[in-house]
Amino acid sequence: MDLFTQLVMAAVSSGTPLLIATLGGILIERSGIIQLGAEGLMLMGAVTACLTYLHTGSLALALLAVFGVSALLGLIHGVMTVSLRANQIVSGLAMTLFGTGFSAYLGKPVSGMPIPGSVPKLELTFLQDVPVLGPIFGRLDLLTWFSFFLVIAMHLFIHRTSAGLHLRAIGDNPATADVMGIRVQWTRYACIVIGSMLIGLAGADLLLVFSPTWIEGMTAGRGWIAVALIIFARWNPVRALLCAYFFGVLDTLGFRIQLVGSEVPSYFLKMIPYVVTILVLMFLGWRNRNQPSGAPESLGVPYLREQRF
């Protein structure tokens, strides 16, 4: 297998959790709500998947539980930010802190226990002998295929449907959208809940596909990287795919350099994704200094009908 194929495979396998989380974040932020609870949501998703899978042995139940738990957590964020107009940044931070602590609490008994199975792979036998495409697409698990589907679906939804147009209107100017008869609060709730479910699924994907045992704090900042990826991707699902895979490569880069037998201590190699995140953000900030960042214009501004702030 040549280097290119290996890189793409690494990008897909470690980029998929990032991609799903980023897509969930994009959906939420497109509606104008900042979502910083991704780290906590991913951890809760991972621990829920692990516990349910270990106790019931059913993958479907595990995913169902993940959706249930993250929808509830999303609902809390929704009540805080949409109905109560609380500070969206602090509500997200609270979600991250609570999720980190609660997942550690729940996961203590199963810490280090391997999960009994993994996500089924889609065996495309007709593809497997094709040189480049075969190794990459021949044996992908269902969640990865779901993430491809999600990119296309979200792109079409946001840019090609009238509901997506309404969503963008809400994110840019909720007051105008409201006057047009779009249900602002309702849409925001829906986006937060569905987006949170996706972020929870990203955590579950991390556990079920990428590293199949629960370890306290196993996301190691991936939730935050997903938050950064939303900005790299300029709130665009297709760009999110490219950005997530770029970080997927970075994620495995340190490990690969070690395999080659480099003298650089592994601690420094592990810093790569974090440092590159900041550098890329700086580069984007410098390149786009004279143009808008692509963020929804009312991102982070709470909205309540007939009130001006």
Place this chain on the structure above:
Amino acid sequence: MSDKPAGSAIAANTAAAPAAAEPANEGRLRLRIEFDPQRQGSPWWIPIVSVVLALAVCAVFIAASGMNPLAVYRKMFMGAFGTEFGFTETLVKTIPLLLCGLGVAIAYRISVWNIGAEGQFAAGAIAATAVTIYFPGLPAYAAIPLMIAFSLAAGGLWGLLTAIPRTYFRVNELISSLMLNYVALLALDYFVFGPWKDPKGMNFPGTPMFTEAQSLPVLGATRLHLGLVFGLAAVLLYALLIRYTRWGYELKLIGANPDAAKNAGIPLNRHILIVMLLSGGLAGLAGMSEVSGVAHRLMYGISPGYGYTAIIVAWLAKLNPFGIILSSFLFGGLIVGGYSVQTIGLPSSVSLMLQGAILFFLIAGDTLFKLRLRRSGGKGREA
């Protein structure tokens, strides 16, 4: 099994806000919630109610895992405040929380979301330890001030690494400060597992023990060290600076309305740089006081998440410097209490869970109080 406790979380959370959540969507009841323009800020008892409600929610989780929550809380309380050892230990944990909490509060005051206190703490701890490694024989009057200076500089520099991208490259400081936490903690791991590891330490990931001259003086036979004075002095100094200097006035202006402040000619970028330098420096000082006053060495896992707890410490105190003294004491007790429940088989992450829950109730309570419920055409009623 696992989604049950989360279910009760939402139940308890929305229970705090039923009036606000329901009529927001549909106007059949002819009720409207709106912000009461007359209410500025929220009353002093909101933080207390938040803590109580958070304790109640977490009690449900604890009960769900088959423990008696009252017994657990009793154990936590007695562990933190009930004995003389526990009490001084709580004070010992108060010190880093006080310094870090004050640091992040300064930044939050002008809406700079520094969540990098954990990394700035680590940078300060590393820098202070560097003094003991590279200038081993210094007497106390030279070693301690040098360690303080190094830790302030390192923490401040780490803060600037967040502030410079924010001011000149429009990088969201939440992300950069958090990413730098991971970088600083990895650097700390590198030093304690690598070049600075104690050769006589039987593979313990830590530096050699500090000498007497490199350690902060302690009170009598307790573990309570001089860092508490640093913390209290910093609070006082900050309160005075905010109240009596032009700098403090400008910070208040920026906090109230950044656009207006900018139009009034206040150099926003310069203030952000200074504030992050201070914010990071205080967290760095906390790192120094922790290695020099408590652990007497740099070691793996030196901070049990002080930098993150500091965020809640600052919010619980509503960014008021004197309030931070109280809230950091409370959270110091929470950390010590968290340790003491480990003996009855509960993970110490119980305290982290509590912290997150407290923060939720706090911000919910803060905004809930500013809302009022209004019947269309009728008289306004409190929500």
